[in-house]
Amino acid sequence: MMNPDIRLLALDLDNTLLNSKKIISEENKRMLVQCEKAGIHVVTASGRFFHSQIDFTDQLNPEVQNNWHVCNGGAGIYTGHSLLWRENCFAADVFQVLLKQIRRTSLFYFVDTVSMVYYENASTETASRTAKQVLKKPYVQRAAHIENIDHPVRIIFYCRNEEEVTAARLIHTNGAVSYDGGDKIVEIAPKSLNKAQALAKVCAHYDVSFKQVVAIGDDENDLQLLKTAGIGIAMPNSSNVLIKNADIIGPCDCDHDGVAEIIKRYILPR
Known part of the structure; x- marks a missing residue:
């Protein structure tokens, strides 16, 4: 018998519904249909970009495709x-303060507007392997004056190592919050965004x-x-902060x- 109180299941993708190879297993698909x-x-x-998600x-299955999804x-x-x-x-002033701090570092970053993703760096020397894959996407463009783009909702770093993760987490100001997105990804977003x-x-x-609602996830975001x-x-492969705050720890990893x-x-x- 189904738990009659559950009416909506909200799923994270990476390392939750997707396995470590970024594949949705057939058994996971079958149970979503059920x-x-x-x-x-x-x-x-x-946390994925709209087009990527x-x-x-x-x-x-079509029923799930046509549901409302959070991206x-x-x-x-x-x-x-x-x-x-x-x-x-x-907020415009918050965005400018963050950019000023980032430009003092060598970190490669993207600015997300939901419909598009922008990057500023003319050189991709400091871009991680993951960032270089993102650069190939058709919805990603270089912006020579990234401070002027409309509707920036997130700043995202695909870091090359833990030192860059630490440097990205040090970038902060009032009105913004940073998250560990897993896989050496750091996100900075407005405090109201989650x-x-x-x-x-x-x-x-x-x-x-x-x-x-039942919600299933694996990381700080x-x-x-x-x-x-x-x-x-x-998920049992979750970050410590999530495991400490979860009602249940799942029996099997992604x-x-x-x-x-x-x-x-x-x-x-x-």
Whole structure:
């Protein structure tokens, strides 16, 4: 029997629904279909860029594809291939202070506007391997005057090593907060921006309360999501901060159908 109080399942992507090879397993896909059949809305809530996240939701069944999904760490909501909503950009003065600090370092960074991603550096010498892959995407462009772009919602660093992670985490000002995105990724966002505040709009759309939500994640940028949901579940491969704040620790990691096993054990038990 299904837990009758659960009406929405919110899933992080990387190292949660996706395995370490960035693949959604067939068993995970199968169990998401079972959730939808049981009347549970399945949505993703990721820090990935809008266009990147679509590549993964397109792999799911049509019902899930057309649900409302949280993208860009909570800065956007989309359905299918259509962006429905975006907000929570940096205050202009906060953005300028952050840029000034970043320009004192050699860190390679991107500025996210939800619909596009920009970078400033003319040289890619200091870009990590992951950053160089991002540079190939059609929605990524160089901006010679990045301080003038409209609607900046996040600054993202794909770091080469732990020293760069530490340097990126030192960049701060009032009105902004930094997150560990895992895989040597550091995000800086407005303090008002997180996955939970965007998911509140998704819940309102489906007439679901947060008490009826199960959220599953693995890293610091999932913290507010897990704390706000009725049941917050951390993957066993999660960061320490998430494990300490989760209601439940999942039985299997992302490489062993972890989401599917959580669904079987806690959401759709026989």
